[in-house]
Amino acid sequence: xxxxxxxxxxxxxxxxxxxxxxxxxxxxxxxxxxxxxxxxxxxxxxxxxxxxxxxxxxxxxxxxxxxxxxxxxxxxxxxxxxxxxxxxxxxxxxxxxxxxxxxxxxxxxxxxxxxxxxxxxxxxxxxxxxxxxxxxxxxxxxxxxxxxxxxxxxxxxxxxxxxxxxxxxxxxxxxxxxxxxxxxxxxxxxx
Numbered sequence: 285x286x287x288x289x290x291x292x293x294x295x296x297x298x299x300x301x302x303x304x305x306x307x308x309x310x311x312x313x314x315x316x317x318x319x320x321x322x323x324x325x326x327x328x329x330x331x332x333x334x335x336x337x338x339x340x341x342x343x344x345x346x347x348x349x350x351x352x353x354x355x356x357x358x359x360x361x362x363x364x365x366x367x368x369x370x371x372x373x374x375x376x377x378x379x380x381x382x383x384x385x386x387x388x389x390x391x392x393x394x395x396x397x398x399x400x401x402x403x404x405x406x407x408x409x410x411x412x413x414x415x416x417x418x419x420x421x422x423x424x425x426x427x428x429x430x431x432x433x434x435x436x437x438x439x440x441x442x443x444x445x446x447x448x449x450x451x452x453x454x455x456x457x458x459x460x461x462x463x464x465x466x467x468x469x470x471x472x473x474x475x
Contacts, residue, residue, distance in 0.1 A: 286300070286301045343366060343375070347375060359386040359389060360382070360386070365379070406431070406434050406435055409431075409436075409465055413427065413439075414427065420444075425450065425452060427440040431460070436460055436464060437459060437465060437467060438468070439453070439454070439455040439471060441453045
């Protein structure tokens with residue numbers, strides 16, 4: 285690099301010459317090192333970080349897909365557990381949640397079935413009791429039973445006997461529920 289300057293008063297030209305070959309060589313060498321380091325980091329990202337992130341997003345995609353299937357009612361959905369890290373623990377918790385939901389649903393279905401059976405038993409028990417009032421010149425007999433639970437042990441019956449007499453039965457089996465109702469039905473059948 286040559287820089288010159290002319291002195292207007294004397295008419296002389298002054299100049300400085302500096303060789304730049306070494307400096308340019310250092311610049312080229314630094315640029316090549318930076319380019320190599322940049323390409324190395326890009327290769328690391330491409331072959332190192334991308335597979336790891338792809339694996340993480342694949343696990344998250346599996347969890348998201350499983351959550352959608354679970355929300356749609358598929359209680360048999362299972363998410364693969366591929367690791368022991370936080371995503372693996374989340375997948376295991378997801379599997380446990382789906383299994384618990386399945387068990388709770390089965391329990392609720394069983395409870396509903398039992399409730400319907402008890403309702404049917406209550407209607408049968410109501411059919412065993414007299415419905416119409418019994419009218420005599422001296423009295424009118426009528427009854428109503430409202431069990432505390434679906435079934436009860438309360439019992440009554442009335443009917444006319446020959447000679448104008450009236451038979452009136454009332455009973456209250458100790459306890460409530462199915463055992464009391466069965467005992468009451470047995471007593472009624474015996475009477």
